[in-house]
Amino acid sequence: MMTGRLVAAIGLTLPLALPISARAAAADDALVARGAYLAKVGDCVACHSAPKGKPFAGGLPMTTPMGRIYTTNITPDPDTGIGKWSEEDFEKALRQGVVKDGHNLYPAMPYPSYAKVHDDDVKALYAYFMKGVAPVNQANRESDIPFPLNMRWPLKIWNAVFLDKGVYQDKSGRDVAWNRGAYIVQGLGHCGSCHTARGIAFQEKALDETGSAYLTGGVLDGWFASNLTGEHNVGLGRWSETDVTQFLKTGANTHASAFGSMTDVINNSTQAMNDEDVAAMSRYLKSLPAAGGTNGPRYAYDPKATKVSLTHPANDAGAKVYTAYCMHCHGVDGMGYAPLLAPLAGNPNVMEKDASSLINVTLNGTHDLVVQGIPAAYPMPKYSPVLNDQQIADVLTFIRAGWNNGAPAVMALDVAKLRKTTQAAK
Structure with missing residues (x-):
């Protein structure tokens, strides 16, 4: 039987405990919201959702040089999704391309870009996919890649040769906006996955602006993803930062309109980003020197x-x-x-x-x-x-x-x- 003094003590303690619990819940909600925003930056829904399918349940076909693969279920369903994954499991898949059971992902998953994502952003993404996404019970589909090309162990060698595991580090001599733009474009935005040419092993020929092939354009799934460097004719040389921002927000400007998978990027990702992040991406992209292109005379309109x-x-x-x-x-x-x-x-x-x-x-x-x-x-x-x-x-x-x-x-x-x-x- 409780004494009056003990009851009084409990009564004094509860009001103090409730604000702590409320603050923890608010912090948890904020982390999930942050993760939801970052998932839009990464346009995760575009690849991990099939046409007319449920969000993040996978099943989207993707064509590779070896055959067709299908994206996976990344909802928190415990049986067919990632519901049993720890944060460490999630981080390893995201940044290293290795899933919970130990098998390697194909580099169609842009984990070489996601390797640059900071730890706090990984934590926020994990919170979102575990607590902010509805679970969907939908089994993953096996690839159409024939044996022996479908063996995964060579991907361990691929990672050893081509995967840089370092997270993005701010560049000295560059301002906050430039570094933020570089972090998004090179990391969660994974722009190089489409806009950088691939080598014989399906590796991106460059992962940042230090490589001459970076963002000079590349063929993927029947489209040519355009040159994003300062090249005058086929790149962004004639675009202003405002032009780039308008394109990312609306999919069109005075120079061009979105097509192919870039339509999904506009629909699901860049238009939902805050103005500061879009402006930072524009700043970074407009800083890239001219590379690739036709090496022809500078374009001048003549009708x-x-x-x-x-x-x-x-x-x-x-x-x-x-x-x-x-x-x-x-x-x-x-x-x-x-x-x-x-x-x-x-x-x-x-x-x-x-x-x-x-x-x-x-x-x-x-x-x-x-x-x-x-x-x-x-x-x-x-x-x-x-x-x-x-x-x-x-x-x-x-x-x-x-x-x-x-x-x-x-x-x-x-x-x-x-x-x-x-x-x-x-």
């Missing part, structure tokens, strides 16, 4: 020759297709109606030597770009059912030569190859 050919379309097969299918949106002058309709004159993606993205977007159109809940008014339609390979080659050749773009011709054979591979992937 004269193209305007003449469009007044007599029957004399040019590409011009004939352009007047019938393209001109009403992109204009006789090739300037479009930016940012609603992309310009073709001087567009870095039009001028790029590799025409994969132009062929792909002409064949298959663009996914819906949705900014602040509003779909883009004029998405690019798909022309694969309407135009044959030669017609697409002709019109793209016309566009790449027009308005002084000066890019190489497109061959019908290249269109046919991409038509086959993109249709097979559906």
Whole structure:
């Protein structure tokens, strides 16, 4: 039986304990919220969610040089997801590409970029995926990579050769915004995973600005992810920091519009980032010196020759297709109606030597770009059912030569190859 003195003591203690408990809960909620934001920075939902599937339940097919793999369930389901993982298990998968049972992940998972993520951000991400994500019971799907290429042990050697385990360290002589931008672009933003060319072992040829190949563009899954250096013609050389920020926030500016997987990045990631982080990314990207590109003369708009050919379309097969299918949106002058309709004159993606993205977007159109809940008014339609390979080659050749773009011709054979591979992937 409690004495009056003991009851009084307990009564005095409880009011002191409750604020401590409340503060702990608030701190926990803040950590989960921070993790939710960081998951958007990393665009985790884009890869770990299949079309019409549940968020983070995996199942998205990804094409690699060895065959197709499928992303994994990273919900906190204890049987099919990561619900039984410790924070150490989570960190090891995120930054080293090794999961709880010891098997290695394929480097399609951008863990070489995530290796740079700071410990406190890893902790916040873990809190979010354990407490802020709904569990989904959905088994992971085995890859389509045939034996013996599907053996995982060679990935241990790959990690030993190509994985740099050091977290990002601020660069001296650079301001806070530049370092923040570099940390996001190189780390959770994993921009190099798409925008840096890969070597023979599927490794990124550079992981930061000290490598000459970094962010100079790369082919991935039927698209050419554009050059993000200061290159004048095909990079960001003619863009201001404001232009870069506008693109990251809305998917379009006076120079270009988003397509391919970049649409998912805008929809799920960069538009949801705070203004300071987006501005920091723009600062960092605009600091990169020119690299890659065509090494040709600096672009200068010239509509004269193209305007003449469009007044007599029957004399040019590409011009004939352009007047019938393209001109009403992109204009006789090739300037479009930016940012609603992309310009073709001087567009870095039009001028790029590799025409994969132009062929792909002409064949298959663009996914819906949705900014602040509003779909883009004029998405690019798909022309694969309407135009044959030669017609697409002709019109793209016309566009790449027009308005002084000066890019190489497109061959019908290249269109046919991409038509086959993109249709097979559906």
